[in-house]
C-alpha cells in the first residue's frame with residue numbers, strides 16, 4: 018500500500034463518518050439512577066419525573082450506554 022495515497026483516503030473515510038454522525042437523530046435522556054431509556058420527545062411523559070437535567074445525545078450514543086426506547090413513545 019502506498020502510504021502517500023492511503024492517508025488522504027483514510028482522512029476522507031473518517032471525515033465522512035463524522036459528518037454522518039453529526040446529522041444523526043437526537044434523542045433525550047435522563048441521567049437519574051433508574052433511567053434506562055431514551056426519548057425522541059423532550060416533553061415525553063417518561064421524562065416528566067426526571068430528577069436530573071435532560072441531556073440531548075445521538076441515538077447511537079444512547080444505545081452505546083445501554084438505553085432502550087421509552088415505552089411511552091409511539
Ligand SMILES: [Zn+2]
Pocket residue numbers: 055056057058061062063064087088089090
Ligand atoms: Zn419517552
